[in-house]
Amino acid sequence: MTVHFRSTTLLGGIALAASLIAAPAIGQEAYRIGALNPVTGAGNTYGSGMQKSIIAAAAEVNAAGGAAGRKLEVLAEDGQTSAEPAVLAAKKLIEVNKVNAILGTWSSSVSLAIQPMTLASNIILMHTSSAPTLFTQNQRNLDWGFQSGSKYNGRAMAAAVKKEGFTKPAIMSFNNDAAINNVGFFRKAWEAAGGKIVAALTYEPKRTSYRSELQKVLAAKPDVIALSGYLPDTTIILREAYELGATAKFIIPDWAAGPALLKALGPDVSQGVLVYGTVPNIAGAAFKTYSAAYKKALNTSGEENVFGAQAYDMVISLALAIEKAGASADNVAIAKEIRAVSNPDGEKVTSFAEGKAALKAGKKINYEGASGPLDFDEDGNAVADFALFTYDKGQYVKRYLLQ
């Protein structure tokens, strides 16, 4: 069977190089990956980067001779961060392109909508969504969450708030599933430790001002506000809080922060805003490979896209699992190996080639990914390390790791 790269994968030099290597492939049937990412819609900040990371990682795997001799073929689609187009796109990927796995669905609504389809077709789904139901419906372990779910976000937030010595936190949350769950788990963790939340509020996006929302929360005189939202609303809220003279600090997730926030707010307003997020293993080899590929494809730093690193890791862990399961393994058998190649008590590996060699040598491996150590919990959700960052004099600086 001839393996060909689809035109979409030709974007970017890496892919081109990879296709040259891929051309003389022999023997095994290609393993087809659907990259279903939020290229447009609310997730557009990350979608393109995720897609290109997937393509780059697949090229890396193919350059190392494929997974168990199988070339990876990537078919890219735009899920539009919306359930209905995503369902149609997934249908196309599954039925027309006959993909074996769908990688990189971002929002919970998209993952929830396509999960029944992937489960019914025995297709592996790797996502960055946090809805709890995603994990409860995952009886056959075909689905893997690469973004530390709301539970971990909430705990990390609580740990940071405690460590910073705050005693009167308030909550502000964007009205969607992910954001509400994040602050919900924060509240749970905080209250379990005997703390008290002084005010909580869910706001609607797309307002021209959040002044009355802020007024309500500030009236409770919090010393810190746990704000769970996205970049545009976070920008406006932080600016207005500053203008209103709020003294409370803010703690926000990293997907609503980054250089774009700094650029929008400037050094004065951003000063002291706390950011929590999973730490990619920046010093690690996997991150360096990912970062270089990301830079090449998008001309910006891979550090700006937490989901890019996760998408990259999806491909590598999937490929390692295929490698371990063998060329003739079906998806259920492959999925079973995901945990085996990623979780502790194996030799630490940081790239596909390294892992492949170790597996060939008959060793147990533990893939340490670009996005984190990639240790999956009992639900199939990757547990990452969190760190606290802050803006200081116009610089984004890492403060310390969170436990």
Add this chain to the structure above:
Amino acid sequence: MLPYLVTIAIMIGIYGLLTLGLNLQYGYTGLINFGHVAFFAIGAYTSALISLAGYPIALGMAAGTVLAFLAAYPLGLLCLRLRADYLAIVTLSFSEIIRTVLISEEWLTEGTQGLPGIPKPFSSLSQGNADLAYLALVATAMLVAILLMWRLSHSPFGRLIRAVRDDEDAVRAVGKDPAQLKIKTLMLGAALAGLAGAFYAHYVGYISPDQFLPLVTFYAWIALIMGGAGTITGAIVGSSLLLFILEGSRFLRDVVPFVSEVQMASLRLAVIGLGLVLFMLYRPQGLIPDRSQS
């Protein structure tokens, strides 16, 4: 390929039902309803909630249709008092109110979290066959809707609808109440939208408030305008064309590699936008013209 086409066909059927409903309201009666998605949402949520509570799917679908039918009544009362252009905005507002309710009333709708795991009919069949059976069901519903529309338009009721569209005051002068007629067509159109919503919920399997943005209403309008208002076939041709534009771009991108995914999304919207303008300018009657209006 076939299962994908089946999915597309199902979506065409769902949008077709939605558009047929709008056709009855606008194409036949001239009501400018820009809140169609409200009834779609009511149908979807009602059916989903009832079947998630363990009742039969058929009961859910029937309830969704009936509730959408009834929900149109108060809106219908408003229609009678308002100018056409006001009505457009009021109905649009109505659909946003409904969406806000879906977001806020978490005890019922689970809010922004949405409703996952909505049961699919024919789950005992294999996935491919279940989809085929579903398509047959949607097609049957479509056929029934078409027959119903045909019966309506070729009846004294249809005659009266056309009379109302020509001259409301003259209708009143012969002792008929145009208001009652408008309410009825609004309710019937809403019922079709509700049924479409029910089909949608059970097919997609997951619904949340942000699937019921005004964009859905606009899609129905686009299908209606492109297909041709006032004709039964127009609604189906229009919704097929709509899906063709929305889905075709996926395949187009395989052929045009230099356009990025982001740009493709923009182009999709551009094609729809430009298409609407050009249709209005050069072919306002749509692809399938309504012969009685020429």
Add this chain to the structure above:
Amino acid sequence: MTLELRNISKRLGGMLVLDGLSFSAGLDELTGIIGPNGAGKSTLFAVISGFQGGDTGSTRFDGETLDGLRPEQRVGKGLARTFQVPRPFTHLTVRENLAVGAQDQAGEKLVDLFVRPWRVRAQDKAIFERADATIDFLGLGPVAHKPAGQISGGQRKLLELGRALMSEPRYILLDEPFAGVNPVLIEQISERIVEAKARGVGFLIVEHDLSALSRLVSRLLVMDRGRLIADGAPGQVLDDRTVQEAYMGGVVS
């Protein structure tokens, strides 16, 4: 058996268009109304037929009050009207136009349409038979299957009359049935009115064509500036000095 108006007033844009108008007309008679332009004749029709509410006064039809009834409800009581400028349903054929005029159609009700289709079919057949009879009666045979938007002005006048007749009214308010109609057709319309009257339908007719009108009606009312200034047999009224002054002073039509 009268149409009775008591103290009807109506102000439009600061102008008192109807000024305490009162009269009563027999339901089995032909009554004409004349008056210069702006006398308030069309407004009077609009008030009687319910298209506009009067500011004061009341209207009784065969002893029953019409006040508060919507136009369509008044038709149900047996009071039909036509429009000064004919308003046919232009996309419907002449035959269909007439069919719309028939009252209490089962086929216009959704439940009956689907639950009792046979009844709808039988009734619609009867309605079209009546429509065809009306077409014969009015001599509209040659255009029966044409869309009403394509027939001549005179034919539209006939169609208006026919559509009103289809509702089987006891009384019809005719607004300028002869305006813009050729003499032959005027004669024809007059004959039809007389024949309809013979079948028991009364008419209140607003008309500018005094000669045609005075040959037709048994009683003539004259309006000027929202008031009634004369009332009586046509010959007698037209000789009245106040009437002549009103016409001379106003715009002569």
Add this chain to the structure above:
Amino acid sequence: MTEYINLVIAGTVQGLVIALAALAISLSFAVARFPNAATGDTMTVGAYVAVLVQAATAGSLLAGSIAAIIVTTLVSVACYFLVFKKLERRPLVASLIASIGIAFFLRSMLTFFLGFEQHVFQIPISRALNFSGIRIIPIDLWLSGIAILVLAATFVLLFLTPLGRRMRAVAADMDLARASGIRSGRVMIALWAISGVLSAVAGIMVGIKTVVTPDLGWDLLLPAFAAAILGGIGSPGGAVLAAILLGVAQEVSTPFVGFTYKIALSFVALIAVLIVRPAGLFGQPERVR
């Protein structure tokens, strides 16, 4: 008490921002006789041009604004010549649908060339003036000042100049205006140009208050429509007043209805008012035949 005063201030500022958009919509409503759904995306175009030109000219907001006004005026007039003029004699829904098409098209062009990333105006951010708890944000003062200035200029134009008189004549009755020698073509161009200018200013104000994204104007369309209709068609003053009333009502209602339902409040208010007054708060009822 302070709480409510602050809410009123917040609502007034939001209302003023929407007021310009509502005024632009109300004007075209009155003269061109259809609700122009492209107004929102014209605003977005204005905001983008301004923010990009500002970035290119080392922070000159004035240069950005002028460029934005020129571009949106051209866009607006072009829409009239290429589309709406040709649909003048057709049912209003034709123009309405076409305006939705234009809205989609404008937005798709923005995202095609500029992507979806947010842009931000370079405006110094300063602390609010605090009058014993009543807080006034300086930038809000500026924005309000500009909004009032633009509104005043529009009113002067409409009610004190010959052009305004002609516009109002055309709005009242196009055929009558034509019959009395008013060149309605020129009036229409003026209308669309004014609507373009207003859109640009509205877009820039929203952009300064928030962030510039492709959905900026589209998201404001419905509130602006609500204000325009609530105010009554052909009543520009009514549109402005209604926008501010809605803004204030929305914010003051939050202690009672919460932060989600406050958004639906303006729609509920709209429907409630129309039930009582089908022509809007300040609109003239249409004469019935």
